[in-house]
Amino acid sequence: ELKVEQNPLFLSMQEGKNYTIYCNYSTTSDRLYWYRQDPGKSLESLFVLLSNGAVKQEGRLMASLDTKARLSTLHITAAVHDLSATYFCAVDPIIQGAQKLVFGQGTRLTINP
Amino acid sequence: ETGVTQTPRHLVMGMTNKKSLKCEQHLGHNAMYWYKQSAKKPLELMFVYNFKEQTENNSVPSRFSPECPNSSHLFLHLHTLQPEDSALYLCASSPQGSYEQYFGPGTRLTVT
Numbered sequence: 001e002l003k004v005e006q007n008p009l010f011l012s013m014q015e016g017k018n019y020t021i022y023c024n025y026s027t028t029s030d031r032l033y034w035y036r037q038d039p040g041k042s043l044e045s046l047f048v049l050l051s052n053g054a055v056k057q058e059g060r061l062m063a064s065l066d067t068k069a070r071l072s073t074l075h076i077t078a079a080v081h082d083l084s085a086t087y088f089c090a091v092d093p094i095i096q097g098a099q100k101l102v103f104g105q106g107t108r109l110t111i112n113p
Numbered sequence: 114e115t116g117v118t119q120t121p122r123h124l125v126m127g128m129t130n131k132k133s134l135k136c137e138q139h140l141g142h143n144a145m146y147w148y149k150q151s152a153k154k155p156l157e158l159m160f161v162y163n164f165k166e167q168t169e170n171n172s173v174p175s176r177f178s179p180e181c182p183n184s185s186h187l188f189l190h191l192h193t194l195q196p197e198d199s200a201l202y203l204c205a206s207s208p209q210g211s212y213e214q215y216f217g218p219g220t221r222l223t224v225t
Contacts, residue, residue: 033213042203043156043216088156092212100146100169101212103156 002027002093006104014112016078021107023072023089031092032072033101034063036085043088047074079111116140117217119204125223128194134220136187136204143209145187147179150201150219162187194224 003026013019023032031050035043047056049065049072056063060083062075072089086108090101117138126132136145147159161169162181176198178190187204201221205214 031212035216040221042218043205045213045215048213100158100161101214102158105155 002029002091002102004089004091004102004104006087006089006107008107009105010108010110012110012112013076013079015080018078019076021074021076021087021089021109023074023091023104025070025072025091025102027070027091027093028067029070029091029093030065030067032065033090033092034072034074035088035090037088037106038085046087076109081111081113084109084111117204117206117215119202119217119220121220122218123221123223125225126191126194127225128196130194131190131192133191134189134202134204134222136189136217138185138204138206138215138217140206140215141208142206142215143184144207145181145184146205146207146214147187147189148203148205150203151199156203159189191222194222196224198222199224 005024007022033048034046036046037043047063052067054065060077065072086106088103088106090103092101120135144163146161149157149159158171159173160179165181165184176193180188199222201219203219204217207214
């Protein structure tokens, strides 16, 4: 069974600081997704990583994928309050006939002034 | 605002009631999904439909009954629910050849 684990689950940080959220998964995959969820809202797609070594950046967020280590990271640079949200990674298992994502538990990020 | 809509946005129902959740997408996607999101639990996949055919049932109790009349619409029929079924129910869709999913706003369900 594919397991996706995020670390940390809760993160409280100050504006202006840098931090990284980690996403480990237990089986072979070269497709990984990052989503953001604001309280009471739906999930918003942030990044789609489709190969080993893929790196994508949008504003203060940068995501990378290492398929050999089965690890993705979401790096936050110079955090601002607007980035406070819950961040989910999701892995697409390479299983023939399957069409589903397996999500991590989510990392609740709080950025304090 | 995404291209996936869900109604109602909030629903309170008793354990003996029957209700339905509706999801609609006009993105031309062929796959649609139901997820349950409870407090303190990861997002749980419930059902997957691909071109109107159910391809995944993640051991969901029979009190949840999905229906997909066409690739644009997905329903979740609810009957004799339990209080532990209270959660945010999210619908998503994805295009053919991609598993990137686009989520609706969700229905907040409370079972009393």
